[in-house]
Amino acid sequence: MNSEEIFMHRAMELARLGMGYVSPNPMVGCVIVHDGKIIGEGWHKHYGEAHAEVNAIQSVEDKSLLKESTVYVTLEPCSHVGKTPPCADLLISHQVKKVVASCEDPNLLVSGKGIRKLREAGIDVEVGMLRNEGIELNKRFFTFINKQRPYIVLKWAQTADRFISRKNFDSKWISNVFSRQLVHKWRSEEDAVLAGTLTTKHDNPLLNVRDWSGRNPTRIVIDRYLKLNADLHVFDLSQKTICYNTLKNESDGNVQFVCLQEKHFIKQLVQDLYTKKIQSLIVEGGAQTLQFFLDANLWDEARVFESVKSFGEGIAAPGLKAHLVVQEQIFDDTLRIYSNTTD
Numbered sequence: 001m002n003s004e005e006i007f008m009h010r011a012m013e014l015a016r017l018g019m020g021y022v023s024p025n026p027m028v029g030c031v032i033v034h035d036g037k038i039i040g041e042g043w044h045k046h047y048g049e050a051h052a053e054v055n056a057i058q059s060v061e062d063k064s065l066l067k068e069s070t071v072y073v074t075l076e077p078c079s080h081v082g083k084t085p086p087c088a089d090l091l092i093s094h095q096v097k098k099v100v101a102s103c104e105d106p107n108l109l110v111s112g113k114g115i116r117k118l119r120e121a122g123i124d125v126e127v128g129m130l131r132n133e134g135i136e137l138n139k140r141f142f143t144f145i146n147k148q149r150p151y152i153v154l155k156w157a158q159t160a161d162r163f164i165s166r167k168n169f170d171s172k173w174i175s176n177v178f179s180r181q182l183v184h185k186w187r188s189e190e191d192a193v194l195a196g197t198l199t200t201k202h203d204n205p206l207l208n209v210r211d212w213s214g215r216n217p218t219r220i221v222i223d224r225y226l227k228l229n230a231d232l233h234v235f236d237l238s239q240k241t242i243c244y245n246t247l248k249n250e251s252d253g254n255v256q257f258v259c260l261q262e263k264h265f266i267k268q269l270v271q272d273l274y275t276k277k278i279q280s281l282i283v284e285g286g287a288q289t290l291q292f293f294l295d296a297n298l299w300d301e302a303r304v305f306e307s308v309k310s311f312g313e314g315i316a317a318p319g320l321k322a323h324l325v326v327q328e329q330i331f332d333d334t335l336r337i338y339s340n341t342t343d
Contacts, residue, residue: 007031007038007072008102008130012137014043014052015074020189020214021046023279026075026105026141030056032096034069053077053087057094070098074134076105076127079114088114091123098124102134106145140280143300149270151280152298153190154290155183156317157305157333163314164287169202171285175305179333181211183284186303188214190280192242192273195234196222196289205284206233218242218278222289224265226257242276244269266292290318301325302338 001009014029022028022044030052032040039062042055050058053073060066077087077099091099099118104127105111118125135142140151157175158164165171173180187193188209195205200221207219219241221234226245228234234241237253246265250257260268273281283293293299302320322338329335 003036004072004100005130007033007070008074008100009133010038010041011052011072011074012102012130012133014041015137018044018046023047023140023191024144024277026138028052029074031072032056032060032066032069033072034065039065039069049084051078051084051087053090054084057090063094066094066096068097070100071096072100072129074102074137076101076103076110076112077114077118078105078110079117086114086117088117091118092121096123098126100126100129102129102137103127103131106142139300144274144279149274149298150191150278151300152270152293153186153280153282154293154299154302154318155186155282155284155304156287156290157307158317159307159309159311159314161310161312162317163311164285164317166311166314169198169286169315171199171203174307174309175333176307176331179305179330179335182330182335184209184212185214186282187217188212190217190282191278192218192220192281194220194222194281194283194289196286197224197228198288199284199286200228200232200234204232207284208239217282220244220269220273220281222269224262244272266296266298270298287315287318294318294320297340297342299340301340304336304338305330306334306336308332 011029011031015027018027025047029043031038040056040060042052042059044052077091079086079088115125115127143151156164159174193207208216216239219234219239221243223243224246226247235255241255243257244260245257246262248257249259258272283290323341324336325339326337
């Protein structure tokens with residue numbers, strides 16, 4: 001790895017600090033280098049607040065050095081007025097010497113316009129350094145823009161004999177306490193978390209973040225015929241909740257009921273999440289709900305915990321044939337992460 005790539009890797013490290021806080025914007029990190037030394041760093045910290053380039057420039061003590069500095073940024077600087085002014089204009093106003101961007105912004109409001117504006121101002125621009133890593137960093141944002149749907153993660157825990165719960169739908173606890181803590185971290189990183197009717201009824205999940213620090217996701221519940229009891233945790237008004245059904249459109253405080261047609265129910269649900277600017281979704285079950293997403297080919301990755309426990313009988317885990325990306329041990333649990341290569 002050359003020195004320039006080290007600076008870009010640093011920018012990506014900074015960008016990840018915004019995970020769970022900047023959606024529906026992308027995560028962006030910025031590093032400013034003068035004479036081979038970092039003189040400024042920044043990242044996009046919260047949606048609606050200053051972008052990475054702004055924070056990086058503000059951190060530079062001697063602004064006169066910017067004219068001879070290179071700016072490494074994980075995504076093409078924006079060129080339009082949104083919640084904040086264009087970052088391309090800011091870089092031009094400080095007459096930076098060079099801008100190195102990992103990849104272009106797929107958003108049509110930007111999409112090459114920021115690069116063109118910088119070049120027209122006489123700034124040297126290089127695009128494509130660690131491009132694949134840059135796209136992976138913002139896979140949620142790229143999926144949202146290019147596929148016009150949220151990035152969808154399927155998650156479940158299964159026993160060694162591949163059951164997701166007992167016959168009475170009891171699934172507590174298949175995975176160990178450390179795996180469950182990791183799930184809370186994941187919830188803090190995604191915009192929404194979804195559970196089906198039976199899981200909501202039998203497990204009465206909170207679907208919030210407790211064993212990690214971070215924001216609570218929007219709770220998504222499937223209750224086609226509105227049979228769930230109103231006293232379940234998901235309807236306690238403590239956090240934003242969307243209940244997808246086939247009977248009514250209604251709002252009650254933090255709970256919104258959204259009526260969909262029975263046909264293509266899951267596809268409509270995903271499309272509605274897109275219109276609500278929910279950029280990512282983690283589906284936590286149950287088996288039938290997970291299988292609906294698999295059958296519709298509406299998923300991007302699957303995270304599967306396998307325990308050393310066995311049930312002997314129960315409700316089978318979803319069938320999955322996909323590309324294994326990661327396998328690791330979390331004490332006595334095995335975590336396997338799969339990627340959908342057919343979408």
